[in-house]
Amino acid sequence: MNKAFTEETDNDADDDGGDGAAPALPTGTKNYITPSGYARLRDELLQLMDEERPKVVEAVHWAAKNGDRSENGDYLYGKKRLREIDRRIRFLTKRLEIAEVTDxxxxxxxxxxxxxxxxxxxxxxxxxxxxxxxxxxxxxxxxxxxxxxxxxxxxxxxxxxxxxxxxxxxxxxxxxxxxxxxxxxxxxxxxx
CATH class of the missing domain: 3.10.50.30 (Transcription elongation factor, GreA/GreB, C-terminal domain)
Incomplete structure (x- = not known):
């Protein structure tokens, strides 16, 4: 089957650390993190959401206006990068939600x-x-x-x-x- 016709889902295997970010938590354990570690993850999440993602969305929007999307490198790379950013945002959001900040x-x-x-x-x-x-x-x-x-x-x-x-x-x-x-x-x- 042509890859263009496969559907991507929100629950890709990459969502829970498959992107090499961190291993999965053992079942029934807490996600302990120091205050400085929590701040670093939160800063990364905010930077992705407030700065990087809007820039990539703008670039993809611009590239989409340039005609044939199947051969448009800016469009294809931008969409791929957007998926990577969204995957990282989902991962960070999940990890911060379950974080147990311990000083x-x-x-x-x-x-x-x-x-x-x-x-x-x-x-x-x-x-x-x-x-x-x-x-x-x-x-x-x-x-x-x-x-x-x-x-x-x-x-x-x-x-x-x-x-x-x-x-x-x-x-x-x-x-x-x-x-x-x-x-x-x-x-x-x-x-x-």
Missing amino acids: PSVHHGSDQIFFGATVRYVDETGDDERTITILGIDEADSAQSQVSWISPIARALLKSREGDVVKLVTPGGAHEVEILSVSYPAPRPAAD
Whole structure:
């Protein structure tokens, strides 16, 4: 069947993270996110809705006036980009609706590991020392040593304390890691 005659639906597989944005939430869990992570997602959503989408709609409208749409690159690319923007808007809207904003600074000074903690740990050999920050799945960036709270290392570390040795189960087998330090961001001063 010619692709031109297939129907696109609003519930494409890409809607719930299939576009590589973030993995799906495990059933029955909350979508924890820090206040700064929530603000970043909200800013991206507003930028898409208020700036980028109107520009693309205008470009598509202009291109549509130029005649044969089947060979009009501006029109075809614009429609494709519009679908991508709409898909991202739907994804961000859904994620923000179910977000559970959790401020990690409430644990400032604690040595127990909760959501938002920055943890320094070492493996059982003592050779591999790492520092990670446990964040929400929509905000964690592994390039910045951030892991989502549903990752195996985060699940092993959560609720442990500085000095504890915990078992980390990975596809390569079980390992022990020792927690060297735990820190949280300082609370922000209250606005007057």
